[in-house]
Amino acid sequence: MSTVNLVYFSWVRERIGRGEETLDVPANVVTVADLLTHLKTLGEEYETALEHQNVIRAAINQEHVDHREPIAGAREIALFPPMTGG
Amino acid sequence: MSTVNLVYFSWVRERIGRGEETLDVPANVVTVADLLTHLKTLGEEYETALEHQNVIRAAINQEHVDHREPIAGAREIALFPPMTGG
């Protein structure tokens, strides 16, 4: 088990129903992809928010990462839809 | 013989020594190229100004033309070096 700080934005935030949370994750959650799979087991709101897993973008410690990135040592993991700035 | 109003800019103006003049030109001066050739017979200042005839730009009635353009009916013919606006 380890503890991660999660932050959500846009419709990921709205569907999960909160903007941030601290979660304990099992030791077999190694990558961002593992984290997404794990979150989807935590309830319908996560399932709905993360249903189309391939469109979910992730950042670790405020830097973009892809889903294969290990999350070990992450202070903050952010999950959000494709960005629409500018 | 016909009468043309000529205007000069930049170093063409400086070398000819005036900014504008009205000249009578012989009937065999048909195109801009003919006009340049004719002007060069009028004195050393014209010869110096128009020496590199291919770099001289021309406008008739304030529109760019090339050297083959007939000058008949022109109200105003301008001669100047390549432009350096912007």
Added chain:
Amino acid sequence: MNAPVTVRVQREDFDLNVEVAKLSSGRADIGAVVTFSGLCRDEAGTLAALELEHYPGMAEAQIKRICHEAVERFSLQAATAIHRYGRVAPGDNIVLVIAASRHRQAAFDGASFIMDFLKTSAPFWKKEHLGDGTTGGWVSAKDADDRAQERWGADK
């Protein structure tokens, strides 16, 4: 390259003259300043407002990365990027990018590069509020924006 880069993420509007003056005043080596202002469109009268959400901290950091990349790539003399968040009405400013350089092409390319990457890799999201009082949902990312970014051949 030690060109000044100014990045701000703010709720308030910005002033074009003030930002250009900050970046160019007192120096006579700049030949070209290109500004890009992105405005909220009313979408033929259907839109009442856009709500801009952002990821505080990462938004600033990511825009700085993009600006420094542009400065290096196009040898810019200075770059500024200001992105607003919160509610903006049609006709309001959303984003300002300024690029300064000796010659015009670099300034155009720099500003265009920064905008293309802001669109696709700065953590902002837009929600539509419609004129009839309903929420129009979140603006979707555009394939055209991904292609615009990809034409620079970079990996950011």
Added chain:
Amino acid sequence: MNAPVTVRVQREDFDLNVEVAKLSSGRADIGAVVTFSGLCRDEAGTLAALELEHYPGMAEAQIKRICHEAVERFSLQAATAIHRYGRVAPGDNIVLVIAASRHRQAAFDGASFIMDFLKTSAPFWKKEHLGDGTTGGWVSAKDADDRAQERWGADK
């Protein structure tokens, strides 16, 4: 296309905010405004001033032609071009181009197109006055500017 085109050739300086406001205020269909300001460089301290000569009448007419061509080609919603003449010092403005459109690429392309054609086909000439009191002669046309114009594939 009935997009407003504003062209001025003037001795006085211009104000970026005022010109952008003139072109965009009161409308909510514009999504992108690109401005280009061309400034007089001091050429590493050697230049005291530039003297800009122009062909009155033709200068305005030619810039209008270029702007209308850009409006049509890039479906611009508005375009402005202001070119100064007379003496300008290092750091001073020389030229301002503004292009407005729904989307950013057209605004960038429109402003860039207008600048490329201003450089090569608007009747202006620049004379250098050097810091040591002498005249540095007339600025030569650049091959790079001809190539920049030619990339648009137009005949103007």
